[in-house]
Amino acid sequence: MGGAVTPVQPAAIRRKVEAWLAEPDGVPAIALRATPLWTADPVLSIDGTAVRVVACPTPLAARAALRDRAEDERLVLLTELTPDELGDGVLAHLSLQTVRSVDPWDLVRQMFGGVNLDARLVRDGRWAAEALTDHRPAQGWPAPSGTVLTREHALRSLAGELLGLDPKQIDSAGLLQWSTDALAVQRVAHLPAAVADGLTNFLVEIAGLSAAPVMAAVRAGHGVDAIPLGLLTGALWAPAFSAEVPVQIAVARTRLEPWFGGDRLSDASAAAFRAAAEAWLDRAVDAGHLDEDARPMLRRAEAIAAEIDAMPLLAESAVLPTGFTQRMRTFADALRLAVPAGGQADPAAVVKAQQLLARSEEHRAADPAVLETARMAVRLLRWLAEPDPGAPATLADALHRQVREDGWVDRARLDIFAGDVDPQLAEAYQLLHQAVQVRRSRHDDQFAGHLAHATSAESPPGAMLRVEDVLDRVVQPILDHGQRVLLLVMDGMSVAAATELAESITRSGSWLELTPGGGARTGVLAALPTVTEVSRCSLLSGRIAVGQQAEERKAFEVRYPSGVLLHKGNLRAGAGAAFAPDVIAALQSPERQLVAAVVNTIDDALDRSDPGTIIWGQETIRAVRDLLALAQDRVVVVVSDHGHVVDRGPEAVSMPSPSSENRWRPATTPAGDGERLFKGSRVAKAGGTVILPWREELRYGPRKAGYHGGASPAEAVIPLLVFSAGNDQAVPGWSGAPVASPEWWRESLQQSGAAAQPSRPAKRNGSRRTSPAPQFEGALFEVVELPAQPPAAPAALAPQSPALVEALLASEVYAQRRGTRAPLPDDRVRAMLTALLANNDRVARDTLAALAGIPEHRTGPTITALQKLLQVEGYPVLEIDADGRTVVLNRALLIEQFHLESS
Structure with a gap:
């Protein structure tokens, strides 16, 4: 035998x-x-x-x-x-x-139509022949395109039949999606070892390294967990561990091995597995399948992490929800350490908090609201890292500090006051709020001191605007210039709220903000006490007055017989219409030079809503959106009658008072801690003498969501915003506004030199903190007309420009390109490139505009002009980053294209 x-x-x-x-x-x-x-x-x-x-x-x-x-x-x-x-x-x-x-290969040849066999297929071993024989589909194998059965055709056909997939579409994405089909996975889980090994090796070839862990999980009986396992590898095989693996990570990896049949993933296959699983997750979310597909996978990944005691390690995952929570808690720890016990925050500690926030921002499960509060916290840290300048010399200086600095602080601290549900974040925000409050209280006291002195001394306003001056010194000169005006009186709008509203109005680009001389924003001083019946009536009367709507209307009509004053009731219309027909007619009428509209949305929120958590923009104040849509041919002046403070909850202090007013009282007893005595002609209540609190925590009347009437700058400083629909020369003496936010709002502290000081340009002449207030003596528009070209960048930047910039400006290639295009001034090019080079070739758009002295509305066109100027033969010397906000300079390409010396 x-x-x-x-x-x-x-x-x-x-x-x-x-x-x-x-x-x-x-x-x-x-x-x-x-x-x-x-x-x-x-x-x-x-x-x-x-x-x-x-x-x-x-x-x-x-x-x-x-x-x-x-x-x-x-x-x-x-x-x-x-x-x-x-x-x-x-x-x-x-x-x-x-x-x-x-002969199994004879059978293979027979099944594919008697063709010749690719030698590489035969060398793969008998497993392939037997598998092709055992799993021949009822309709037979697809015939090859030629006379040779290639290895690719045979094994793709086999893989497609075994997996139930289109052979031409087998890739990492298809393989992971296939793993969600429990019946399909079960059919493959019990293949003979030789067939499973051969199939896995081929899948790695055509679908990438991620196929190996997928198939290992399938063979171990965990195929339906392939995607959760892939998501979990993001935490256990994070790029940070490539050099040295922490002990706890190594232990977790070992505990995960049974899920892959006892195999340990290589770094390369784990990275590919992670990428494929996260790509699957992205596709599921993009397709709108978050709840039915993505969330179950995320929950299952975290359940597996819990089974192997790896939950504390999930901060390394960029997708698992617990990872975001853990990252934010690490950020909270850094935030607590960075909060100063007194004085300034340590810049190095602030940098650490910034870095941890950036790590949280990278998480794909990040909660935008949670992140926004954290960003506000970091901004406040940067503010605390700056030295607190001395007390302002004048009331005007104190007013402009509120407009240009402290109003932005108020905006940020409202967010951290609202806080977070996570107790660790909540504790950190509370500590930060207390530190901010110490400095802000000092500023409030300084402001109130100047205000009390100027009020009792009957000091002339000089350059400073008062609420009773707005019609004479702001509105009337615009009308005299032949422009029609929409005056929006935003009852109760603080400087903090105005920063949000201005961003909302200018976001689309159809409206641009104007400021005196193209400089910093200015503000207006409210009448006292800062209540509507005093300050709004004074605004619309042009003198200190007290009254309700009837008195406001009478005074306004005397002053502007052809004007229209619209209160809330006038704005309302029937179903289907935003405004009543007479409102629309007034706005569109050439004879109605001035239309004033009182919008009560913010003031109403002080009684019935939560003003501290609302973002005040066109989306939340629909009347502003609709009025602006009808006022495209008018200059829009936005002002308020007073600001407000929010209720401080358990931190609030209720004081006794003979009246029921919330933030002022008659001077029946002397001023106590947090109060001052105010008297003079600008005090329109209680016979001209009142007690006003400057501490925001104090109140006299019943509890509400917010209050006004007091002497804090958040109540007494009125924002002033002027907008034009695309014409930055609409108002003589006014021009396109620069970036309004202070430096600490926009710019992260840099790590290099952080222990010593923030690595931002030194304070320059013309910066927000040192620039003089705009001059409003007499007519507001008695200012020299600006040239058509915006002003050059601050002169202090020019001497600091590096040799590379000067070499560029002197180069022959630059001269040729400058001569063939609408040129940017050399000073503007110098300022922009100097800012980029000083910040490691990357600067946020608004920061670049601020450093280079570009009006905010011209930032985009100016950057585009610089791109065209520098991009010789289309090479991307200057680009906008994928985030849409960062300008990036390719320094090496700049040197190459303009033939400059790298030194």
Whole structure:
């Protein structure tokens, strides 16, 4: 008898019989060299023919099988006997009178149409042939395009059949999506080891390294957890661990090995697995399947992390929700350490908090609201890292500090006062709020001191605007210049709220802000006490007055007979209309030079809402949006009658008072802690003498969401905003406003030199903190007309410009390009490039505008002009980063394109 024969799978027998039946020899039996063992159904039905399979270990068994064959049957003899051992009598009844072999590759060739085989396919091993035989689809394998069955075609066809996927679309994405089908995964989980190994190796070739852990999880019985496992690898194989793996990470990786059948992932396959899983997650979210597809996977990943005690490590994950929570708690720890116990914050500690916030911002499950509060916290830290300048010299200086600095502080501290539900963040925000409050209280006291002195001394306003001066010194000169005006009186709007409203109005680019001389914003001093019946009536009367709507209307009509004053009731209309027809007619009428509209949205919120958490923009104040839509041909002046403070909850202090007013009282008793005495002609209540609190925590009347009436700058400083629909020369003496936010609002502290000081330009002449107030003596517009070109950058920047910039400006290539385009002034180019080079070639758009002295509305066009100037032959010397906010200089390309010396 012959040597041992490898057992042949029933599928291979069937394929061989199919080929035999297709032969025209008409012989009733075939002998196949195979182990004489058959446990399947003894009779096969192939194309309507009954074929009996008989195991024949001896010649006698073969003769008996031939003798017992039914007339309508064909016979298959499985035997290890040689032809000589079977004998001529048996051979005479067999196909080809011999024992035929069952070569798996012959079967493969047969199944694919008799083509030749790619040698690389054969070298892959017998597993491929057997798998192709065992898993031949009912409709047969797809024929190759040529006369050779390539390895790629054969194995793609096999993989597609095993996975139930289109063979042409097998990639990492398809493989992960396939893993979500439990039945499909189950069919593959129990493949023979050789087939599973071969299939995995081929999938790695065509789908990438992520296929290896996917298939390992499938074989371990965890295939449906492939995506959660891939998401979890983001925490356990984070790039930060490439050099040295912490012990706790190594332990967690070991505990995860059973999920992959005891295998340990390589760094490369883990990185690919993570990328593929996160890409799947992104696609699910983009397709709108967050709740039904993405969230269950995220929850399952965290459940697996809990099973292997890896929850504390999830901060390294950029996608798992717990990772964001942990990152924010780490940020909270850094924030607590950075809050100064007194005086200034340590810049190095602020840098650390900034870095941890940036890490939280990178998290894909980041909560935008949580991040925005954290950004406000970091801004306040940067403010605390700056030295607190001495007390302002004048009331005007104190007023402009509120407009240009402290109003932005108020905006940020409202967010951190609202806080967060996480107790660690809440504790950090509370500490920060207390530190901010110390400095802000000092500023409030200084402001109130100047205000009390100026009021009692009846000091002339000089350059400073008072609420009763707005009509004469702001509105009337615009009307005299032939421009029609919409005066928006935003009842209760503080400087902090105005910063949000201004951003909302100018965001689309259809409206641009104007400031006197293109300089910093100015503000207006409210009448006292800072209540609506005093300050708004004084605004609309042009003198200190007290009254309600009737008195306001009467005074306004006397002053502007052809003007229109609209209160809340006048603005309302019936169903389907934003405004009543007469309101629209007034705004569109050429004869109505001045239309004034009182918008009470903010003041109303002080009674019935939560003014500290609302973002005051066109989205939340619809009347502003709708009025602006009708006022495109008017100059829009936005002003308030007073600001407000918010309720401090358990920190609030309720003081006794003989009246029911919330933030002022008659001077029946002396001023106490946090109060001052105010008297003079600008005090319109209680006979001209009142007690006003300057501490924001104090109140006298019933508790509300917010209050006004007091002497804090948040109440007494009125924002003034002027807008034009696209024409920065609409008002003589006014021009496009620069970036309004202070430096600490925009700019992160840099790590280099952080321990010593913030790495931002030194305070310059013309900066917000040192620039003089705009001059409003007499007519507001008695200012020299600005040239058509915006003013050059601050002169102090020019001497600091590096040699590289000067070499550029002196280069022949630059001269040629400058001569062929509408040129930017050299001073502007110098300022912009100097700012970029000083900040490691990356600067936020608004910061670049501020450093280079560009009006805010011209920032985009100016950057575009600089791009065109520098991009020789289209090379991207200057680009806008993917975030849409950062200007990036390619220094090496600048040197190359303009033939400059790198030194």
